[in-house]
Amino acid sequence: MPVVATTKWWKEERDDRVFLDYNQNARDRTVGSAYSVRANPEGQVSCPLTWDELMDADPADLTIATVRARVAEVGDPSKPIDDVAFPLESLLELAARDEREGLGDERWPPHFRKQAGGGARVHPSRARKPR
Numbered sequence: 001m002p003v004v005a006t007t008k009w010w011k012e013e014r015d016d017r018v019f020l021d022y023n024q025n026a027r028d029r030t031v032g033s034a035y036s037v038r039a040n041p042e043g044q045v046s047c048p049l050t051w052d053e054l055m056d057a058d059p060a061d062l063t064i065a066t067v068r069a070r071v072a073e074v075g076d077p078s079k080p081i082d083d084v085a086f087p088l089e090s091l092l093e094l095a096a097r098d099e100r101e102g103l104g105d106e107r108w109p110p111h112f113r114k115q116a117g118g119g120a121r122v123h124p125s126r127a128r129k130p131r
Helices: 069-075 089-100
Strands: none
Touching: none
16 A cells, blocks of 8 residues: 655655644644635635545545535534543653653644754755764
């Protein structure tokens, strides 16, 4: 199966793969909403999909003009998100352990202030080569 996704921040490392932005799940970050309009002329909308829809979905089909009808037709896949709550203790313990062991957050995007313990933030093609 071909690799279709990547977490590589730098575009030169992504090839034609889909970028999964793990930084949106980093500590102290929040995601604003399940539906958000992208800043592009097409008015594309980031919105939840079901697993069955995923392989055939085309982001160009999800716009301000189409998403309302989509939700009316198929419902809101994000609706059950609050139906089940899970405790956070194990996640907080994992974060504390990682911090104690020197494992900081992943590299944050360049437009964010460098975080304590963060890794190098230089464009890969400009990084100094080890001697």
